[in-house]
Amino acid sequence: MTRRVVITGAGTVNALGLDVAQTQAAMRDGRSAIGELEMRDAERLTIRIGAQVSDYDETVHFNHQQIALYDRYTQFALLAARQAIGQAGLEFSGDLAARSGVILGTSGGGLNTQDENYRAVYEAGKNRVHPFVVPKLMNNAAAAHLSMEWNLKGPSFTVATACASSNHAIGQAFHFIRSGMSDVMVTGGAEAMLCFGGVKAWEGLRVMSRDTCRPFCATRSGMVQGEGAGIFVLEEMAHAKARGAEILAEVAGVAMTSDASDIVMPSRQGAERAMAGALRDAGMRADEVGYINAHGTGTAANDKTECAAVAQVFGAQADRLAISSTKSMHGHCIGATGAIELLACLMALRDGIIAPTANWQEADPECALDVVPNAARATQVDACLSNAFAFGGMNAVLALRAA
């Protein structure tokens, strides 16, 4: 008998809110958290906007010894995981601990730590750095601290596929449970790339907007970076039901594809194969899908390709389903973005509310789909997809069903 996988806990920290309730409330209101960046040397940046986690004081959440070890991305992951595991109501010990692991996505890892310490040695000319620079900056630090905090002793690692990292991570966690290797996996992604070096690097590509993120809009001006974490508890369905856990949604299927064509330009075929593959893996008909949380970066290259791919895969259903990009509100959270966007999928499946594409002004004939402009919509959604199409041409699409 096929093992099914459900979500029993969700947590987040992002610019829209410091938990799931705040984040989903902002999504319902179509409120964008994009604003002026506050960071050291911001006056030297050409791109000065982003969706930053503001009103955040690390000393409220962590002590001095912890801060010495936790980069900002690790802090986000730990706070989000505390919410998710708390909601799931699981305690990990004995056999359950031995078979439960953590798979996270990140792109930059401890980038703030790198940035600060490069500054110290190159700019300030210091010849000594803090002893924990390496364990603080490493890409598996967040996953490692989650494993230690909650006694997760099963398969644990970090996935890095740029903007698709957390969808690949969640997909991998799904496979671990479906295959029988684990009963519970903690998964998602974390990213804190809004530091001087992180933004400066993105400026170089010349795809960043100077005003705001307007996905699927004729007046789009590029992408806007965000930051944060989204963490979920995935659990084998019978395991969750046996203990009476509340099921938030079912992860019904996953597909991963590689364009194998260009390092930055997306391919329609790669996106199509990923969406069609996720439907096939989930045993889901196209006409069951009421909502797609788009990759929707607000760049010309992504938005046109993604809309063409949706039209191709869904045929007539493409005109009946809703598709929105919540990056217009929480920014492009890079390696955490798929995880944060999964919260919009949970809102659609559980509450029947589709998060809008904010900041939208004018129809783009090359994105002629129902992009839910500016205002959230109440409608029943039984199944949805969440798209992630990364630089490097690496794609991962999740297919979910209502519990």
Place this chain on the structure above:
Amino acid sequence: MTEEIRAKVHEIVAEQAMVDPPDVSDEMTPGDLGIDSMGLVEAIFAIEEAFDIQVPFNANEPQKSDFDYSSVGAIVRAVHRLVDEQKK
């Protein structure tokens, strides 16, 4: 000055197109030379570094940028203008 700018722009474009500078002429378009949008971004970066100027160019909507890159000659003229504007 114009000839210096032309020679340097030709050199940068040639390097991006992987051809010898004498094989580049003002009439050629980036497309003729096999330079795609990301190649153009790289060439513009090289131009900014070489002339110490800022080139207004957004890769999302290249046509809307205030920088005429329709041909190599157009790029030379645009760089000349930017140098004049920004080096005074």
